[in-house]
Amino acid sequence: MLDPALDTLLLPFTTRALVWPKAGQILFLRARMGQALMQPDVPRGRFLCRQTFQPFAKELSLGQLALDRGPENAAGPFPMTLVLPPRQREEARYLLAEAVMATSPGGVIVAAATNTEGARSIEADFAKLTGDVVSLFKNKSRVFWVTLDPERIDPALVQEWLALGAPRRLTSDARFLTRPGLFAWDRIDAGSALLAQHLPADLAGSGADLGCGFGYLSAEVLARCPNVSELALYEAERLALDLACENLTPLAGKVRLDFLWQDVTEGLRGSYDFIVSNPPFHTGRADRPDLGQAFIIAGAKALKPGGRMFFVANQHLPYEATFAAHVARHRIITSTDGYKIIEAINIQAVSAR
Numbered sequence: 001m002l003d004p005a006l007d008t009l010l011l012p013f014t015t016r017a018l019v020w021p022k023a024g025q026i027l028f029l030r031a032r033m034g035q036a037l038m039q040p041d042v043p044r045g046r047f048l049c050r051q052t053f054q055p056f057a058k059e060l061s062l063g064q065l066a067l068d069r070g071p072e073n074a075a076g077p078f079p080m081t082l083v084l085p086p087r088q089r090e091e092a093r094y095l096l097a098e099a100v101m102a103t104s105p106g107g108v109i110v111a112a113a114t115n116t117e118g119a120r121s122i123e124a125d126f127a128k129l130t131g132d133v134v135s136l137f138k139n140k141s142r143v144f145w146v147t148l149d150p151e152r153i154d155p156a157l158v159q160e161w162l163a164l165g166a167p168r169r170l171t172s173d174a175r176f177l178t179r180p181g182l183f184a185w186d187r188i189d190a191g192s193a194l195l196a197q198h199l200p201a202d203l204a205g206s207g208a209d210l211g212c213g214f215g216y217l218s219a220e221v222l223a224r225c226p227n228v229s230e231l232a233l234y235e236a237e238r239l240a241l242d243l244a245c246e247n248l249t250p251l252a253g254k255v256r257l258d259f260l261w262q263d264v265t266e267g268l269r270g271s272y273d274f275i276v277s278n279p280p281f282h283t284g285r286a287d288r289p290d291l292g293q294a295f296i297i298a299g300a301k302a303l304k305p306g307g308r309m310f311f312v313a314n315q316h317l318p319y320e321a322t323f324a325a326h327v328a329r330h331r332i333i334t335s336t337d338g339y340k341i342i343e344a345i346n347i348q349a350v351s352a353r
């Protein structure tokens, strides 16, 4: 897949504006695998990659790149840190501050983002934190870097931006810890709230929440459906899954919870009486209906005979044909405020009912 931010990140090494450090590990924050890393002069054997999104972490592992387990476990400081900051402003600021903390004085920090991710404002933030930066643009993206001079760093700003990565209580619903960068991190998503309102109280037995985020839908299942005995929470973003674990454990009572750091599009690990999901529908700004469709297929394959699925989706997303191809019956329970709630019943249910 094309990755213009990653290609542009390595541009200064191609133009020889930068050289790789002669020794030491190179920290790569929010690392992604891609063709650009396979160039012969890239010292990827010395990369230490941090990536909490499971499909990307898996690609890095398959490419033989080393993964670390997070800031608390990282060795350092590093002579060079590479960063692919995301569009979400607070999370990008947190990552830039983390890069400053991880890099040795005189070391180099290199960051890149696409224009649609807000490259210009990320570069401005980077300059505010570290002093003058040098930049290049290509591929509708910008790469910018700085040689770290401790005299130019604003320590108060570094601390302020590091704090942005910390979990905090959701103001509108104190059951939940959340953090910048997660889906709907500062609110309950309106689509998920609509799905919760339409969950029948008779959901029972073992269930799964596909793409659980910080755990809102699962918490609603526990609150509304007293006959649930087990709930598996699937989520690809480990930062979200860790918070779901903190949020749901105190609410579980006798219900057994499983927290699974997993790419749902690769299939589920168990079989379930019911499944709920607000599936992902884009990466960056582009609509990705294939993701939601893969969630529907994974869910349909994992439903026990007679099992039911409840999905919420933006009204324009083309999911009906996928439901029609993989379950016996489906219906739109409601279609309102830009969302639709779809109930689907497993194929064996038709003869069983």
Ligand SMILES: C[S@@+](CC[C@H](N)C(=O)[O-])C[C@H]1O[C@@H](n2cnc3c(N)ncnc32)[C@H](O)[C@@H]1O
Pocket (backbone or CB within 6 Å): 055, 183, 184, 189, 192, 210, 211, 212, 213, 214, 215, 216, 217, 234, 235, 236, 237, 240, 262, 263, 264, 265, 277, 278, 279, 280, 281
């Ligand atoms: C639309 S959000 C819903 C979050 C939460 N259930 C809610 O209702 O607020 C979709 C979630 O799916 C996760 N996700 C994205 N791709 C995934 C994948 N391939 N496998 C599992 N989870 C994924 C995202 O990290 C995100 O938390």
